[in-house]
Amino acid sequence: MKRVTQKHGLDISSLISSSGSFKENYKADFKSVLKETENKKNLTASSGSKFSGLISSSGAVFSSEISSSVAQMPSANQNCDKDEVNQIAYSDWEKELPDIANEYGIKPSLLKAIVLAESNGNPNAVSPDGAIGLGQLMPSTARSLGVENPFDPIENLRGTARYFSNLLKTFKNVDLALAAYNAGPGSVERFNGIPPYSETINYIRRVKSLMVSVSV
Numbered sequence: 001m002k003r004v005t006q007k008h009g010l011d012i013s014s015l016i017s018s019s020g021s022f023k024e025n026y027k028a029d030f031k032s033v034l035k036e037t038e039n040k041k042n043l044t045a046s047s048g049s050k051f052s053g054l055i056s057s058s059g060a061v062f063s064s065e066i067s068s069s070v071a072q073m074p075s076a077n078q079n080c081d082k083d084e085v086n087q088i089a090y091s092d093w094e095k096e097l098p099d100i101a102n103e104y105g106i107k108p109s110l111l112k113a114i115v116l117a118e119s120n121g122n123p124n125a126v127s128p129d130g131a132i133g134l135g136q137l138m139p140s141t142a143r144s145l146g147v148e149n150p151f152d153p154i155e156n157l158r159g160t161a162r163y164f165s166n167l168l169k170t171f172k173n174v175d176l177a178l179a180a181y182n183a184g185p186g187s188v189e190r191f192n193g194i195p196p197y198s199e200t201i202n203y204i205r206r207v208k209s210l211m212v213s214v215s216v
Contacts, residue, residue, distance in 0.1 A: 093123065093134065093153035098216055100158055104165035110174070111161055113210035114181065117203060118160075123153040135160025178204045 094112070101108040118136040119125035131138050133156035142150040147159035167177035171188060179187070179194045182203040187195040194200065 091121075091153070093157050094121075094216075096154055097157060100154075100161050101216075104161040106161055106165055106168070107211075108216040109211045109214055110207070111157075111164070112214045112216055113207045114160065114164060114178075115157065116210050116214065117207045123151060123156065132156070135163070137163070175204055178207055 097112055097115075098108040101111040115121055115134045119134050121134065123133050125134075125136065126132055127136060129138075132142065132150040134153055135156055137145070137147060137150050137156060137159055139150065141163065142156070142159055145159040145162050147155045150156050150159070164177060164181055167180045167185065168174065170185065171177050171180060175194060176188055179200050183195045183197055183200045187197075187200075194204070
């Protein structure tokens with residue numbers, strides 16, 4: 001049985017403590033979390049945008065501190081070459097990633113692919129709608145996951161892993177969990193499957209392509 005308990009399809013498992021009670025700090029507005037998450041599907045910039053070279057598949061605009069190796073990563077509609085992916089500098093968050101992924105029952109290659117698809121591995125990435133960091137967490141979603149500083153790559157990565165783990169437990173399927181991460185759990189519930197959004201479909205393909213290309 002799916003553990004989605006809100007009528008709009010929001011997975012609130014991440015808002016519940018180990019004792020089964022709601023965390024006091026995160027009782028506020030579940031609808032706003034869902035709305036912010038679902039708005040991510042509209043973040044992809046048009047091909048004519050002057051920022052198109054600085055925007056990830058999630059719509060994140062990289063900060064001025066982005067490295068040239070990250071800026072040269074292929075866009076979501078391009079095939080991803082293993083050598084290009086591995087040009088990304090090996091950073092502290094990448095060293096921690098396997099342990100974090102295993103802690104939440106996720107394949108390390110899958111977690112890294114999500115991070116690359118969302119932000120190209122840039123902890124300072126910010127989308128036009130305010131999604132932050134490696135996993136492009138919306139501020140209210142980050143708070144619900146216990147992420148105090150979404151720009152901290154380890155905190156963000158842990159929040160991303162926790163959220164995706166909850167989606168996997170809810171939807172029992174990697175493709176559906178990826179669709180929910182991109183378009184929102186409510187969209188997956190509403191369409192009883194992968195939403196017919198081109199961005200979401202391409203996002204799933206992108207992540208799965210990256211999974212076989214990355215080194216962890």
